[in-house]
Amino acid sequence: MAGAPQADCLFCKIVKKEVPATVVRETATTLAFRDINPQAPTHILVIPKSHHPDAAALAAAEPETAADLLREAGQVAVDEKISDTGYRIVLNTGSGAGQTVFHAHAHVLGGRGLNWPPG
Numbered sequence: 001m002a003g004a005p006q007a008d009c010l011f012c013k014i015v016k017k018e019v020p021a022t023v024v025r026e027t028a029t030t031l032a033f034r035d036i037n038p039q040a041p042t043h044i045l046v047i048p049k050s051h052h053p054d055a056a057a058l059a060a061a062e063p064e065t066a067a068d069l070l071r072e073a074g075q076v077a078v079d080e081k082i083s084d085t086g087y088r089i090v091l092n093t094g095s096g097a098g099q100t101v102f103h104a105h106a107h108v109l110g111g112r113g114l115n116w117p118p119g
Contacts, residue, residue, distance in 0.1 A: 003050035003051060003052065003061060003062065004050075004051060005051055006051050006103075009051055009101070009102070009103050010101050010103070011045075011047050011051075011101055011103035011105065012051050012103060014031065014033065014047075015031055015047070015049050021033035021034070022034040024044055024076060024079065024080075025046075025072060025075065025076060025079065027068065027072060028049075029048060029049055029050070029064075029065045029068045029069075030046055030047065030048055030049060030065075030068050030069055030072045031046075031047050031049060032044050032045065032046045032047075032072055032073075032076050032108075033045055033047075035107070039107075039109060040109040040110060040111050040112050040114070041110070041111030041112055042080045042082050042087070042108065042109065042110045042111040043107065043108070043109050044076050044080065044107075044108045045105050045106070045107060045108075046069055046072050046073045046076060046105065046106045046108060047069075047103060047104065047105040047106075048062070048065045048066075048068070048069055048104055050062060050065060051103055052103070052104045053102045053103070053104065054091075054092075054093040054094070054099065054102065054104050055069075055091040055093060055104045055105075055106070056093060057104065058104040069104070069106055070089070070106070073089045073106045073108050074089075076108045077108055077110060080108075080110065080111075082108075082110030082111055085110065085111075086110065086114070087108060087109060087110030087114075088107075088108075088109045088110065088114050088118075089106050089107070089108055089109075090106065090107040090109065090118075091104075091105075091106050091107075092107075
């Protein structure tokens with residue numbers, strides 16, 4: 001069933017508190033926690049509590065939750081005091097784009113200059 005937790009999904013296990021994470025924000029539909037391999041001084045993942053393999057699938061199935069995800073990413077930037085200096089929200093889709101956990105998630109990156117183009 002779309003959106004149902006997956007037994008083998010790391011992020012589903014974090015949502016269920018089976019795997020520890022340093023949580024910075026939580027709502028009814030999202031969870032935000034620090035990345036264990038940060039790529040910037042601030043690197044926080046914002047995930048939906050429901051399981052969808054990527055952001056496009058999440059938006060198609062649960063557009064309100066997709067909006068919640070982006071809203072929370074913005075609030076994380078405010079809470080982490082990077083909203084005034086600039087930050088990046090990254091949504092990787094597919095292994096070729098660097099997605100390693102196939103549960104929709106946004107990376108909130110900031111705290112240093114972020115070059116363009118990325119990668």
